[in-house]
Amino acid sequence: MAQEIPNNIFCQHDHRGCRATAMRGARAACRAANLRLTPMRARVLEILLESHKALGAYDILARLRAEGRSSQPPIVYRALDFLVSNGFAHRLERLNAFAACAHAEDRHQPMFLICESCHQVAEAPLDRLGQDIFARATKLGFQARSPVVEVSGLCPACQGDGEQ
Amino acid sequence: MAQEIPNNIFCQHDHRGCRATAMRGARAACRAANLRLTPMRARVLEILLESHKALGAYDILARLRAEGRSSQPPIVYRALDFLVSNGFAHRLERLNAFAACAHAEDRHQPMFLICESCHQVAEAPLDRLGQDIFARATKLGFQARSPVVEVSGLCPACQGDGEQ
DNA sequence: GGGGGTATGTTATAAAATAACAATAGGGGG
DNA sequence: CCCCCTATTGTTATTTTATAACATACCCCC
Missing domain, CATH: 3.30.1490.190 (Ferric-uptake regulator, C-terminal dimerisarion domain)
Structure with a gap:
């Protein structure tokens, strides 16, 4: 089903597996590097992984609030800082938004x-x-x-x- | 005096001439393309041309106010829109800031x-x-x-x- | 079980951008 | 010359994005 365009999320793909793999990868990488993927950070990463769209920090904030977690901008920005600086997410400068990293396993530009x-x-x-x-x-x-x-x-x- | 690194503004150069050339170029281009380089737009371009640093919209706004022009954010953003969409300035996405174009004369990426x-x-x-x-x-x-x-x-x- | 570092929670505010509408200026056609 | 049309500027208010500063909680190690 998945087209033969490598590294391209635009094609049809098993997104459930895509998400699960990414989360597993992130957990493993954190264990290996002695980083703490806390519930908050994990949840933000999961939210980013739900789609291949970039989300603004305030979109994520709204999601967290909808889930009942009381949350404020710094909390989201700190989780995003963690994810970005450790390669689990990227910041899209043109959009002032964030997306989960599609290839966190290898160090890449x-x-x-x-x-x-x-x-x-x-x-x-x-x-x-x-x-x-x-x-x-x-x-x-x-x-x-x-x-x-x-x-x-x-x-x-x-x-x-x-x-x- | 200017080093032989082409297209690089980091080296020593005659900045006064650099500015003047850019302004002349912009005026000529506007005449040719039937665009109106109004006093406001020209002034914003001049401010951008004063240095090779990128300026935030609010930096420019502060300059305009210091000069006695009463000015509000939309005025600056509109002038910047004009300059950017006609190739006289660029937006730096990483910096949320703007810089005058160094090569407005030729169409380039x-x-x-x-x-x-x-x-x-x-x-x-x-x-x-x-x-x-x-x-x-x-x-x-x-x-x-x-x-x-x-x-x-x-x-x-x-x-x-x-x-x- | 206390201490130090890391993470989260909270309040307030700064910085960047735009929406919406009013007023004005320029430029061609009558 | 005047009117109308359009482009530009002016103004107020608000939205969106991001951070400062400080309080509290959590966790590991000794």
Whole structure:
């Protein structure tokens, strides 16, 4: 069923398994690195994993509140800080929003494809492009640390729709 | 005096001339394209051109107010919208800030080098990297429209400073 | 079972952006 | 010249995103 486009969440896939794998991976990684995936942090990650859309911090906050946890912005931002700094989630700069990491298991530089129509976000490895960006920066005398690559456009499913 | 690193504003350069050229270019481009570079828009562009740092909308607002123009956020945002959509300025997504365009004369895809120490922002042409990003997106079935590439790091002058 | 570090809870506020509507300015056609 | 149309600027209020500062609770280790 899943199309043969690697690393692309736009295609049909077993999302339940996708979520479960990610959560298991995160738990394992935390155990290995002696990080504490507390209930709060785990819950925020689960919420991010529910879809491949990016969520604003206040969207997550609303979800937590709907679940009865009294919650305030700093709580969400702190959980997100944890998830982002340990590679379990990413911040999308163009959207001021966050998405679960699709490949937390390997250390990678991500590149994001953001569908302007359905708002899904796919993460692809930057690979050689990242090296090329570093090389270009170096040639300009700049010591690059962290590159952000975010591409807006239309995902496979939304192309041809009259831009709904 | 200016080093031989092309398209790089980090090196010493005649900034007065840099500014004047950019303003002249913008005026000419507006005349050619029948766009109105009104006093307000021109002033905002001048403010952006005063340095190669990115300015937040509210920094610009404060400048305008200091000059006696009564001004409110929408005025600044509208001027910035004009400048950005016509290629005279860019928005830096990572910084929620704006910088004058260094190469408004040619239509290009920009890449930004952001110094974490002195906060100067250099704009380099994305060139082939942009095409590579498009190609990668296409291979994943994604129809790319606008790529954002922003690299944080250290500019030539700030490397070796113990990170001040 | 007390102490120190980490995490969460709470209040308040800062920073960035936009909605909605009013007033005004410029520019072509009568 | 004047009127109308449109683009721009002005103003008020509000929304959205993010953080500062400090209190409380939790947990592991000794």
